[in-house]
Structure formats: structure tokens, C-alpha cells
Amino acid sequence: MSDSPVLLRFEGEVERPLGVTLEDLDGIPETDRVRDVSRFQPGRKGDGVTLESLLGRAGPRLGASHVTLHADRDDFHVSIPLDLIRGQGVVVYRVGETPLDVEHGGPVRLLIRDPSVCQSGELDDCANVKYLSRIELTSGRGRDTRPPDDEAHRALHARQ
Numbered sequence: 001m002s003d004s005p006v007l008l009r010f011e012g013e014v015e016r017p018l019g020v021t022l023e024d025l026d027g028i029p030e031t032d033r034v035r036d037v038s039r040f041q042p043g044r045k046g047d048g049v050t051l052e053s054l055l056g057r058a059g060p061r062l063g064a065s066h067v068t069l070h071a072d073r074d075d076f077h078v079s080i081p082l083d084l085i086r087g088q089g090v091v092v093y094r095v096g097e098t099p100l101d102v103e104h105g106g107p108v109r110l111l112i113r114d115p116s117v118c119q120s121g122e123l124d125d126c127a128n129v130k131y132l133s134r135i136e137l138t139s140g141r142g143r144d145t146r147p148p149d150d151e152a153h154r155a156l157h158a159r160q
């Protein structure tokens with residue numbers, strides 16, 4: 001057990017609710033690590049672990065159909081079918097030796113390996129949730145506050 005702050009929680013329809021610390025993330029084996037996200041998202045930087053490796057630890061229950069990504073810092077939420085996101089999600093939390101800073105969406109940010117453009121489906125750019133604090137497994141779609149149209153999208157970006 002470590003007394004470091006919990007950076008990310010897994011909750012809801014999981015066998016083992018988790019509170020994940022920096023040490024936990026650093027302890028994930030190399031096979032589950034994703035180094036240098038600029039290889040698949042040019043212009044973004046960082047290193048992380050696969051969402052799948054963390055889901056494996058939490059153990060989605062049989063009834064879990066959706067993964068809801070919560071950013072409590074700015075009250076932004078995205079809900080995506082489990083089957084779609086599990087092979088695509090990367091949990092980014094470092095840039096080399098340095099923890100991911102808030103300007104880059106840290107301390108923990110989700111990146112989709114191969115997102116579609118904004119507002120074009122479940123796994124779009126808008127699902128690259130910054131300041132990710134909780135991952136909730138739900139039966140049915142959970143909360144999703146992604147902008148529904150161009151105007152809402154422009155307004156969201158204007159606030160950032």
C-alpha cells in the first residue's frame with residue numbers, strides 16, 4: 001500500500017474498484033506501456049499505459065456496456081461503448097520523467113489512438129478527456145457532455 005494521492009479511480013460496474021496512484025501506473029509492465037504518443041497523435045506528447053491493462057485490474061462486470069470518462073475538474077464527461085474504447089484508449093500521465101502537467105491535460109489524460117474528427121461518432125477527438133479523474137463502468141450509456149453541435153463546440157473551445 002502506498003499513501004500517494006489517487007490520480008484515477010475505477011468505479012461502478014467493476015469487480016474491484018481501484019484508486020490508482022503514480023506508483024501504481026509506474027508499476028505497469030512494459031508490455032502494457034505506450035511510449036511517445038506523438039507516434040500516433042502528431043502534436044501531442046507523453047507516455048502512458050493502455051486503458052485495457054487498467055480495465056484488466058478493475059475487472060468490468062458482465063453487465064458493463066459503457067465506459068464513462070469523468071473530468072471532475074471542469075465537469076466534462078464522455079461515455080463510450082466498452083467494446084469500442086478498450087483497444088483504443090491510452091492513459092497518458094508522464095512526459096518522460098516528468099508528470100503530465102495541467103496544460104497538457106494532466107495529471108492524467110485519455111487519448112484515443114485513432115480518433116475521428118470532432119462530432120463524428122463515439123470515438124472522436126472530443127473523447128480525448130483531459131484531467132481524467134474517474135472511469136466509471138456503467139450498464140447503458142452514462143453521462144456525456146460532449147458538445148452536440150458546431151456552436152456548442154466553438155463555445156467550449158472558446159472557454160479553454
Ligand SMILES: Nc1nc2c(c(=O)[nH]1)N[C@H]1C(S)=C(S)[C@@H](COP(=O)(O)O)O[C@H]1N2
Pocket residue numbers: 071074076118125126127128129130131132147156
Ligand atoms: N476535461 C476536458 N477534456 C476535454 C475537453 C474539455 O473541455 N474538458 N474538450 C474535448 C474536446 S471537444 C477536444 S476537441 C479535445 C481537444 O484536445 P486538445 O486541447 O489537446 O487539442 O479535448 C477534449 N477533452
Ligand SMILES: [Mo]
Pocket residue numbers: 118119125126153
Ligand atoms: Mo472536440
